[in-house]
Amino acid sequence: MRIYLHDEKTGGLMIAQCNQMGVDLLTPEIVRSRDSLPEGYNFFLDQVDALIIEITHPTRDIQFILAQAILAQKPALCLYAKNQSPRELLAHIKKRSAPRPLKTFSYTEVTLPIAINKFIKQHDPAQQEHQHVPSIKYTLRLTPYQEQYLAELSEERGMTKADLIRSIIQEKAEVSKRTEEGRDDVKFDN
């Protein structure tokens, strides 16, 4: 996954978190250092899958990039320091009705990496696929009663016992995640 990252405020915290997540980064420094767009690209946003931009003090270039991102429905995470919200820009972003491709988030040093982590996981296909492929071998002893129940239920549902066990765990995990997200500090504004 390739992300355009624009950060002139956090002293490298954002880039560090993105590097930890293993995403490919395009930064303003890289853009400034080149003479042209890479071969095959006619529009600058086509080079990236998503954007992460620090917007506490937005420049005209940032406003332009975000305007194009809204139009192109390109996912973007717009981060601003807690208690320093760029009100006018946020008002502009929210003029279009939801769902919006741009998510905004007021961050602290603690919540910043969590927000970036969440955004990347939501939009990185590689991370999503990896999470849902059965790849870990597990040995499990059951009681005869449990085994009989499993056999009857799997026949009733037309599934193998292994698939049935995985579906029960998946269901529990998703319910638990929804509950946890409700309690989570990292909730995007929109």
Place this chain on the structure above:
Amino acid sequence: MQLSDPVAIIAVGQNKGILTDSATFSRWSKEFLELHMVALSKPMFVEQNARHPFSHIQQVARRIGREWNRYTGFVVVLPEQHFLLESNLLAFMLGEVGKPVVVMPTTQQPLQPQDEQGVTAVLFQAGVMDATQAATSELAGVFMIKSARMLPVLHTRYSAPHGATSASGMTWGRVDFGVSIDATAPQRTKERPSVRTELTPRPQLVQVEELVNSTFDQDRCSALIVYSDEPLPLTVTSMLPQHAPVLLVAGNGIHLYEDGRLNQIHQLTPSAAQAKFLWVIGQIQNADDNSPFYGVSIQKALATPVLYEVLPPTL
């Protein structure tokens, strides 16, 4: 939020979509919320006039001249049909300019004013935003944006399969997460446009087949441009009107035919040659004693550089 001084967006009327009339265009502009994040902008509208094929370009040039001090830059939306020719005409009419004038075609304009869905509407809006951002930059001159590159119109030509490209290799910058200006590009100055809009009064632009089949009224034209994708033989001159100058734009180059003489035109793109041809005739016909075009032949006027239209010689 930081916004630049306002940009004027001048659109030439079409018979469909959001450019049918001034009110529709203004409403579309007002509802284009993303554009308001880029710059303050003022929509302006110019009608096409059936009496003269390029009168709308004259109107655009005069409007830019009148509004010069009020806006930091200008975006001009032109019809697709003669887009590159009209862009070049605008450049000659304005002369040296100290601000950005960004031209773009009406390709892919949305067919319905309220139609925000569909690829075509989004592409046009993205183009308007790119042009508007470029109109707030430190560039100076008349240029277009093609495949994210900013191309001076007087050096731009069409070539398959890429479409518009720079004939000289000259570009002025690119739109790449903002506007990046090349070091050699002309920068903003206090230069105001000279606005010389006189053109030959009754030009005709025809394909060579129309000439061969005599399907247009030669006698009424004041200047003729003949197009052919194939090389034209010398015998074509016997079919040309003798009372009006003719520019031949063909597979074997660009030639001026006047008073029975044929001369090749060098180092101009086809669009720049056509635009300059139409423009210098108007300047010559309206020249007074103080004009640099007073008593000058069309051949000499075409050969004399006016702006930066002369391409470097090919090796």
